[in-house]
Amino acid sequence: MKFLEPRIQAEWESSALDPTVRRIVLEAAAYAAARWDWEFALTSIWRSPEEDRALGASGIHGEWRAVDVRTRDVPPEAIEDVARAINGRWIYDPERPHFLVCVSAPHGSGPHLHFQAHARTAPQKSEPQMARMNADDRTCEKRKNATDGGSGAAT
């Protein structure tokens, strides 16, 4: 795990960070490293209201429920695979199934993967099944429309 700057590392280690989003990012990082030799670089966690507004975002970062990972120089198929695996395993909110825990669509401040968690976020599949499920579950692709910029972001 790499960090854009010391501030991001401090935020990652802060008790303020939502434990579910931390767990999701750790799982995604382990998967990305094992499958794609991709070491996650965290670029954004907490944002002040001013920083969040400047990015046209929704406030999830301001509530310590989101983590951004750099995707520059990462092959698109690796980005899509990690997003598919994580969204196949985690449900952001059963009452609002169109929101995803991992958003790869371009949004906000340039290319990145946005991870987010909600109080109702929970795993839907046990961890060992993740890699196998990933090979044959493509249905998440169609739902990839939630973002942290504008309408896609949840509260």
Ligand SMILES: [Zn+2]
């Ligand atoms: Zn984000």
